Amino acid sequence: xxxxxxxxxxxxxxxxxxxxxxxxxxxxxxxxxxxxxxxxxxxxxxxxxxxxxxxxxxxxxxxxxxxxxxxxxxxxxxxxxxxxxxxxxxxxxxxxxxxxxxxxxxxxxxxxxxxxxxxxxxxxxxxxxxxxxxxxxxxxxxxxxxxxxxxxxxxxxxxxxxxxxxxxxxxxxxxxxxxxxxxxxxxxxxxxxxxxxxxxxxxxxxxxxxxxxxxxxxxxxxxxxxxxxxxxxxxxxxxxxxxxxxxxxxxxxxxxxxxxxxxxxxxxxxxxxxxxxxxxxxxxxxxxxxxxxxxxxxxxxxxxxxxxxxxxxxxxxxxxxxxxxxxxxxxxxxxxxxxxxxxxxxxxxxxxxxxxxxxxxxxxxxxxxxxxxxxxxxxxxxxxxxxxxxxxxxxxxxxxxxxxxxxxxxxxxxxxxxxxxxxxxxxxxxxxxxxxxxxxxxxxxxxxxxxxxxx
Amino acid sequence: xxxxxxxxxxxxxxxxxxxxxxxxxxxxxxxxxxxxxxxxxxxxxxxxxxxxxxxxxxxxxxxxxxxxxxxxxxxxxxxxxxxxxxxxxxxxxxxxxxxxxxxxxxxxxxxxxxxxxxxxxxxxxxxxxxxxxxxxxxxxxxxxxxxxxxxxxxxxxxxxxxxxxxxxxxxxxxxxxxx
Numbered sequence: 001x002x003x004x005x006x007x008x009x010x011x012x013x014x015x016x017x018x019x020x021x022x023x024x025x026x027x028x029x030x031x032x033x034x035x036x037x038x039x040x041x042x043x044x045x046x047x048x049x050x051x052x053x054x055x056x057x058x059x060x061x062x063x064x065x066x067x068x069x070x071x072x073x074x075x076x077x078x079x080x081x082x083x084x085x086x087x088x089x090x091x092x093x094x095x096x097x098x099x100x101x102x103x104x105x106x107x108x109x110x111x112x113x114x115x116x117x118x119x120x121x122x123x124x125x126x127x128x129x130x131x132x133x134x135x136x137x138x139x140x141x142x143x144x145x146x147x148x149x150x151x152x153x154x155x156x157x158x159x160x161x162x163x164x165x166x167x168x169x170x171x172x173x174x175x176x177x178x179x180x181x182x183x184x185x186x187x188x189x190x191x192x193x194x195x196x197x198x199x200x201x202x203x204x205x206x207x208x209x210x211x212x213x214x215x216x217x218x219x220x221x222x223x224x225x226x227x228x229x230x231x232x233x234x235x236x237x238x239x240x241x242x243x244x245x246x247x248x249x250x251x252x253x254x255x256x257x258x259x260x261x262x263x264x265x266x267x268x269x270x271x272x273x274x275x276x277x278x279x280x281x282x283x284x285x286x287x288x289x290x291x292x293x294x295x296x297x298x299x300x301x302x303x304x305x306x307x308x309x310x311x312x313x314x315x316x317x318x319x320x321x322x323x324x325x326x327x328x329x330x331x332x333x334x335x336x337x338x339x340x341x342x343x344x345x346x347x348x349x350x351x352x353x354x355x356x357x358x359x360x361x362x363x364x365x366x367x368x369x370x371x372x373x374x375x376x377x378x379x380x381x382x383x384x385x386x387x388x389x390x391x392x393x394x395x396x397x398x399x400x401x402x403x404x405x406x407x408x409x410x411x412x413x414x415x416x417x418x419x420x421x422x423x424x425x426x427x428x429x430x431x432x433x434x435x436x437x438x439x440x441x442x443x444x445x446x447x448x449x450x451x452x453x454x455x
Numbered sequence: 456x457x458x459x460x461x462x463x464x465x466x467x468x469x470x471x472x473x474x475x476x477x478x479x480x481x482x483x484x485x486x487x488x489x490x491x492x493x494x495x496x497x498x499x500x501x502x503x504x505x506x507x508x509x510x511x512x513x514x515x516x517x518x519x520x521x522x523x524x525x526x527x528x529x530x531x532x533x534x535x536x537x538x539x540x541x542x543x544x545x546x547x548x549x550x551x552x553x554x555x556x557x558x559x560x561x562x563x564x565x566x567x568x569x570x571x572x573x574x575x576x577x578x579x580x581x582x583x584x585x586x587x588x589x590x591x592x593x594x595x596x597x598x599x600x601x602x603x604x605x606x607x608x609x610x611x612x613x614x615x616x617x618x619x620x621x622x623x624x625x626x627x628x629x630x631x632x633x634x
Contacts, residue, residue: 020599154534163556170560208581217497444496
């Protein structure tokens with residue numbers, strides 16, 4: 001079929017001659033094997049080291065306050081908010097793959113949706129740490145929650161920060177539910193194939209006693225479809241609310257109606273980049289090339305290119321509306337982005353997010369895993385730089401020149417950034433070790449449809 | 456439970472088509488027997504073959520959505536209009552557009568939580584053990600084999616027609632189980 005189009009080296013979603021048994025053996029074998037290679041262990045060591053740095057940083061922050069970061073007046077938001085927006089944006093990749101592509105009946109999502117959903121859960125969990133720590137007195141974060149307290153006051157319902165709290169709460173909870181429920185049949189497979197009673201008990205407990213009864217499948221499929229339908233508006237609303245944190249403020253460069261769709265596109269862009277950055281080494285190290293094929297990489301790259309073009313349009317629209325408005329403050333912020341002290345973040349963003357993805361127009365690039373990994377990595381860097389550029393160039397020189405100032409990151413700013421990557425990596429490595437990384441029951445459906453039965 | 460009371464035959468198949476065919480025939484030819492189908496992934500057409508209509512998950516999710524959304528909106532309205540109204544330059548206390556985001560998020564969360572609970576409770580989960588797990592062949596029900604369980608409660612029932620039907624089906628194996 002798509003061999004005619006010549007856009008992928010391997011036209012099928014599964015390698016040839018796959019059956020229910022080979023799928024089950026290959027995927028459950030990963031979780032049930034006794035030893036995991038040195039690369040996994042060394043990854044774990046790096047992740048643990050970074051996590052301890054983060055833990056130490058959090059302890060220091062609780063003792064000293066947010067002053068250990070480089071934030072100041074006028075730049076009261078910087079790395080922490082940047083990291084928050086970056087991580088939560090990455091989460092969109094998994095939700096889009098498991099929600100929107102499910103509704104669109106795109107079969108190619110079947111072998112990547114599990115690890116993409118795991119990525120979503122971990123990225124959203126990591127992102128939630130930052131706004132809480134940024135509160136100043138993080139131990140009072142529960143004041144955001146409406147409950148009848150002795151102070152007799154309520155949260156400020158009109159604040160976008162309060163909306164954000166509800167958005168993260170709902171997004172994280174729904175992502176965890178979706179991910180876990182979708183794993184139950186596969187956990188039952190691991191339970192039935194476990195070599196020891198202890199392993200069987202572990203997976204049996206998690207599988208909740210799933211038997212694969214036709215009635216159980218019926219409810220399971222209804223729920224999957226409805227959750228997919230809910231996940232799509234949820235993820236769009238979440239990223240819109242992240243954008244409203246900025247556009248609700250009357251600050252030049254932030255107060256713009258393009259922000260919600262722009263943030264949704266940016267989230268999708270970085271999410272797909274992370275799916276590629278995690279998937280390319282994972283398929284190689286776990287030997288999943290038969291399931292996550294070149295065609296998957298090719299499709300992911302196409303979606304990343306499309307999202308990147310929407311993001312490019314967002315950049316263009318911001319520049320255009322600044323000049324079209326003739327508002328002197330909007331213009332000043334825009335010119336500062338081009339030539340100011342942080343111009344390198346703007347041009348870095350353009351190189352990573354606009355220029356690098358133009359290579360994806362070529363089919364040969366899209367089917368080359370190494371190059372694709374490099375481009376996706378550049379996109380992740382670019383999306384982080386973009387948030388830094390958006391936040392700091394608006395803040396560091398505001399309306400009154402007497403209050404202008406610079407922002408310089410401290411050791412702890414860097415420590416929290418790389419520490420959060422360590423926490424994410426730790427959770428992902430444990431996921432890869434313990435849980436089924438590919439959805440076996442969905443691959444069985446693909447086998448039934450005859451994908452990969454001929455070559 | 457007394458093993459002589461409920462008995463069943465567990466019939467093993469290799470493909471979804473064979474299982475579907477078996478289910479259709481049992482339903483047509485053995486109206487006195489109860490039966491159930493098991494598979495490692497959903498088999499298309501199984502719902503129709505078994506005669507399932509509604510599973511109720513959607514209705515529960517709607518209820519959860521209404522509780523989450525209306526409940527959150529009511530809480531916002533009560534707290535901002537009645538319990539602690541703040542007059543900010545004469546602006547209305549019931550600023551409904553600003554109340555929608557939190558209500559929207561809780562609508563989705565309510566629907567998802569109710570949906571998951573409806574799926575689990577409707578499916579009788581969690582139930583960590585089940586008599587079927589004692590059947591040796593059933594281990595492969597979560598991997599690459601499909602099963603049909605034909606069972607009966609009456610110890611005096613004539614099970615000869617079941618055995619005959621099982622023989623005529625393209626079954627890989629037939630195992631007696633007690634529940």
